[in-house]
Amino acid sequence: MNIYVGNLNYRVNETDLQxxxxxxxxxSSTxxxxxKFSGRSKGFGFVTMENQDEANKAIEELNGATYEEREMVVNEARPRKENFNR
Known part of the structure; x- marks a missing residue:
């Protein structure tokens, strides 16, 4: 399951998230x-967990939890919408 993690402190890196x-x-991955210009975190990321039950438990317990002085937003990631404006 692909999990969205938002409202992260800008100091949080992929190892911390893992x-x-x-x-x-x-x-599986973070x-x-x-x-793309500054290389600075945008304050959100994604975590992939293969086991559905473990992923659901993580979402349930981490959504709204405080990490690095910020209240995280954690939920199942939605598919990215295609941008058809050209």
Whole structure:
């Protein structure tokens, strides 16, 4: 399951995110989204967990939890919408 994690402190990196989610099960990958020009975190990222039950437990317990002085928003990621404006 692909999990969206928002409202992250800008200091949080992919290793930090992986450590938080590993408390709930195996993490396949983590990705912090960064600005393509500055390289600075945009304050959100994605975590992939293969086990559905572990992923749901992580979402349930981490949504609204405080990490690095910020209240995280954690939910199942929605598919990215295509931008058809040209």
């Amino acid at each position: 450590e938080v989610f590993e408390d709930y099960g195996a993490v 990705k912090i989204i960064t600005d």
